[in-house]
Amino acid sequence: MERFARGLVRGRWAILVVWAVIGGVAAMRAPGTPALLDIRGGSERETEASRNEDLVESRFSRPIGEFFAVALQGPGSFESSRPRVVLDTLLAALERQPYVRGLVSFPSTGDTTFLSRDRRSAFIIVALDVTEGDTAGALVQPVRSLVRRSLGTHPDGGQYRALVTGRAPLDLDVRRVITEDSATGERRLLPLTLIVLVLAFGALVAALLPLLVGMLAIAVSLTIIGLLTQVTPMSIFVLNMTTMIGLGVGIDYSLLMVTRFREELARGLLPEGAAVSTMTTAGRAVITSGVTVIVGFGALLFTPLIETRSVGLGGLIVVGVAVLLSITLLPALLAVLGREIDRPRWMARRLTWYHAPQIWEKWARTLSRHPLRAMAYGGLVIAILTAPVFWIRIGLPSRHWWPSGTEAGAGLDALSRMGVAGFIQPVRVLVEVPAGRTVVQAASLRALRVLSDSLRADGRVREVRSIVDLEPGTSLLALSVLYSDLKAARARYPSFLDAFLSTDRRLALLDVILADTTSLTSAMDVVIRARQLGQAELRGMRGMSVTVGGYSAAALDFQNDLLDRFPLLVALILGATGIMLAIAFRSVLVPIKAIIMNTLSVSATFGLIVLVFQLGVGAELFGLDGPTSAIFVVIPVLVFAVVFGLSMDYEVFLLSRIKEAYDRTGRNAEATMEGLSATASVITSAALIMILVFGIFAFARVLPMQLLGFGLAVAVLLDATVIRMVLVPAFMQAMGRWNWWPGGRKWKVESGE
Template identity: 30%
Template sequence: MESLARFVIRHRLLVVLGWLVLMVAGGSTAGTVTDRLTFDFSLPGQPGYEAEVDLIETFGASTADTLVPVLTVPEGSTVADRSADVAGVFDAVRAAVPQARVVDLASTGDARFVTDDGRSTFALVQGPLPEGFGPGLETTLQPAFEQAAAAAGMDTGLTSYVLLSAGGETEGPSVLVETLFGAVGALAVLVFVFASFLALVPLLIAAVSILTTFLLVLGLTYLTDVSFVVQFLIALVGLGVAIDYSLLLVSRWREERAHGRGNDEAVVIATRTAGHAVLASGVTVAISLLALVVVPVPFLRSMGLGGMLIPLVSVAVVLTLLPALLSKIGPRVDWPRIRHDAVAARGWTAWARLVVRRRWIAAGVALVVLGLVIAPVFGLKIGQANTGSLARSGPSFDALQTLEDGGVGSGVLTPIELLVPDGQAGTAAETAAGVDGVRMAVLGGSRNGTTVVDVVPVGETVDSASNEVVDDVRTAVEAATGGEVGVAGTGAVVQDYFRAVYDNFPYVLGLIALITFVLLVRTFRSLLLPIKAVLLNLISLAAVFGAVTYFWQEGHGSDALFGVSATGALTFWLPVIIFAFLFGLSMDYEVFILARMREEYDDTGSTSAAVVTGLGRTGRLVTSAALILFFSFAALASSPGVDIKVLGTALGVGILIDATLVRALLVPALVSLLGKWNWWLPAGLARVLRVEPSPLHDERPLVVPVEERPLAQA
């Protein structure tokens, strides 16, 4: 590290120009990167996905979002009275969207397409697989539907799960406003930390890191498909880790200058000490994200590959560009120097001493509070949010209300599609219709010897609890037809994700834990500290999911703060994204704190002194970094979509829980309790990992500086 720092200082102009070129190139190609990202949620080899592929290839229609147009005749008449007009309206829909599959009362003759009051009827419309999240088939269907209905003197409505997910008529701030909110919050925290123009430097480092990462991801898109989710990882995680790493190195540089070091020498020492922690943290986060490649889901694998680049680029920028800038302009931008760093923060030092003196109480309080926060996680359901939490107003909500008031359940939004040979279609439909929890089963069309049977459940099939009807239908129909049946639809997709992601997730956790443990053993030269770090990270994540379950799934507070009812489940892709974000960011904080504690222990031989000085020096940095990320995630939570609100609040609350309860209370308490055993690394293991061993030594007493003792003891 020292050699790297001296090399950068000697060639700082070339270093700055090199990163400037990469930043400009990244900025100019950012739009191209976004266009090349994919919306591939495929699950190769999973039965629901393979049935979906067959449905698309045979009928040209996908179950990604089933549109449900609702037609209501005037008072005093019924659908039966106006059957010809009703059929004409839906024929107009077929003509407007010839690429779609339309199933309605006229095409099936099934009276269960009509509400209990006889005045409303609906159709199931499935179009080609969407290529993104923009407007889809509804932009063509709705005008034609409304025009034909108006000509017949009827009222219309259009609903679907995706339309409800958009939040009805709810509008949120633009991406630009959200970004500005996060940036202003970050700048405010940085100004508080540095109290000088130096606060702008971490933001500059973050900008270079993010834009350079976009440039590298552009190259990656020519080698493999990269999920659109990666762009959000780059923006949010890139902002977080780049500022975190910058905070650590800049703060150490200021500390060394306050101790009388020359500017370049302060840069070298900061890079050697804080830079070592930055490198260890970045590599740990990168390898942890890369572990996602073991999950047999393409978009998660691409997240692992793309996400790996974020911390690696941030580390490279912080260890090269930042020392070059500090060497050249650091003292000039560090003005006015209102805050001085010659000694550790008094507040954090006093807090650390209190934790050391009352270590058992501190550990007990932290564990009890975390236990209470974690408790709801045992009721966590994974699937999709129920329709009751998606929208409370707007045309899509009103259309669904019309159906529900007429006795048609929300299962109409998540039909189950069965693919069977033509000769067994009648048997399959009759059998499926007799399954408990099914409203109706109708023949939806035949092509190339295959018939699709549309099975409409009473309730929506969006999570593990409501998905039982999918298994019941599959079992009953396969028994009646004597062979395997293709089952597609939302419920089948949820089941696929359970099998592909969550059945393999323990292996991912195990791999990440093992890799993280090995890397941290090398970083801390300790056996117990890495074990504790991994366990506390998992505890912190459990607390986040417990809080999300309590707040969103069970609805304790979501209605009051966001006007959203209990979701009933956590959307199946959210836990993986939350894990990918928070595991790395939480490990950053752990490495920052423990690396400084290790350094102080090596200097003093006292665990108590290591805890007091280590937390005194890093506590403000960690909480400041957490606040910066909290502002970014709070802006994300202001978006109109329910899933994005859940993601934003989960990440924001997760960062705060980790930086306060875990890192500021539980970590120092446990380090203090474990004493000299924290620092033990057996010689045999040290040889295997090619690091210096750390034998056990007797503890030295904590020495309180004279100026910090009470007056009576001075």
């Protein structure tokens, strides 16, 4: 390391030039990355829901797969002449578009379901002739523009309000909101972070260096992620995660490096020597910490979801870039700046109270006198915070899933007021009969009716749409007669049969429309019941195969996939972290203790997430009007992986300093006190910055980002206080020289150890 550090200091000007070029390129390329990110996500493995979707797209002549819903509100009844003209004009404009496969509305069906009770609101289903979600997303703005132009052709068009919603519009608005929240978060964070850094360093120049590293880490990482989208899908959620992790980790590592550099200068070293010494001590800790954080993100690559794999890959990139900046660009800058890093010098005198070591030395001595009592109190706090985790429910949240304040969200609210929001995300049940049979034969129709009635009997279901549910009260005999002349039936119900009967007549689609009182959490239970009915071989269904798809079914499938992989992810992170810490500190007890402490931190974080979001205690502080009833499956997985990695930052910072003092003195008690008092100010400042970085996203408008932001902020708070300032030093004091067995230097045993 020393040879590398000396070479780096000698070539400092070349390093600055290289990073200046890289930074310039990143500044131009990074802003274009959000538009390249994948909105949909989901599992890359085949699931029952994906098979269901493929069958609908491949074996139905005009399936209603991708579609938009247009909610139209007017000054009068859409059954009257003037509003009806506006509605008809809009339908004609949509029908002329080449990407429109078909329209379903009140004029085309005569079904008053497409009108509100007062008839002043209507909605239209716009079936699209596309196969990919992102293709549908590209049509959102053209359709919204077309709808507005159509209304603008009428003199009273200003009295009408049209909102385009549906899966693709909701996804597109989520991407826009995430991009806006990321940019807004960065703008708010920079001044707050600068204040904390000025307090920590007592110098403006020193405070600006970590900010430079953090912002450069974000820009370079986003540029690399943008390039990776050409070869692998990257989820939109990687955008906020890159901002959070890049700024937090970049500043953390820089804070440690700059603090150590100033200490070396204070000992009388010249700037070049101080930079080399900083690299061989703090630089080594940064590399060790970075590798442990990377392990957490790397484990996410073994999950089957695009969202979690994207965050894993993005985390690998941003942490790797932050480490590279901290051990190349930062030492080069430090060697160039030298003692100018302390400017303006008057500021340091005014802020000495913030980083005075006396407070932490007193705290360290207190812990050394009563380590077991400190461990008991700290453990009790963690146990209380962990308790709510026993009530955790994994699933889609019951509310706040789609961001408010967007056109798609407002459209969904309008459909909810009409009582038809369930049409947007139906549970799609496909029934296939064996070869040689058709679903329009009498026996098949009877079996479909039994299945349809069983699904409709669920109180969470509003209605079922299928070839046996054409019109209420139609008998099986009447349906058999109708389908005996299928050509005539298609002429009578062309759009409906194209959407619900396959071209080979072996597949029938049943769309289960959920009641508006049915939340997304309950919708997953409806999917489970539908699959159970499909496997139960109801009367007449022997030999038929049933697959259940749709949004809730897809969510259930990737939830099960991810939970199946979660034990492997946990084992990888724990095993790799333990091995690396054992190698770094040449100790058996240190890695075991680190794993236990980090597990306590993660469990308490899970407990607080459940308490605040699932149970709704204090949820209104984060803009929510009630409990979410469930926690999205991605959140525990990401929180575990990210928190376990980030917690190692402070573990390595603290233990490196304790080990350094122990190797020098051979006295564990004094080494623990020295390490705690020397790093407490750095850890506190770094943690405060991390809490600001993560915490600001706890107020984001997209619920998964709120959950992540809250979880990571709480985890850092607990880790930097109860864990690193109480439990870890108390444990180190209690274990004495056994902390460093078997690799520590052989010193004479201290009394009491």
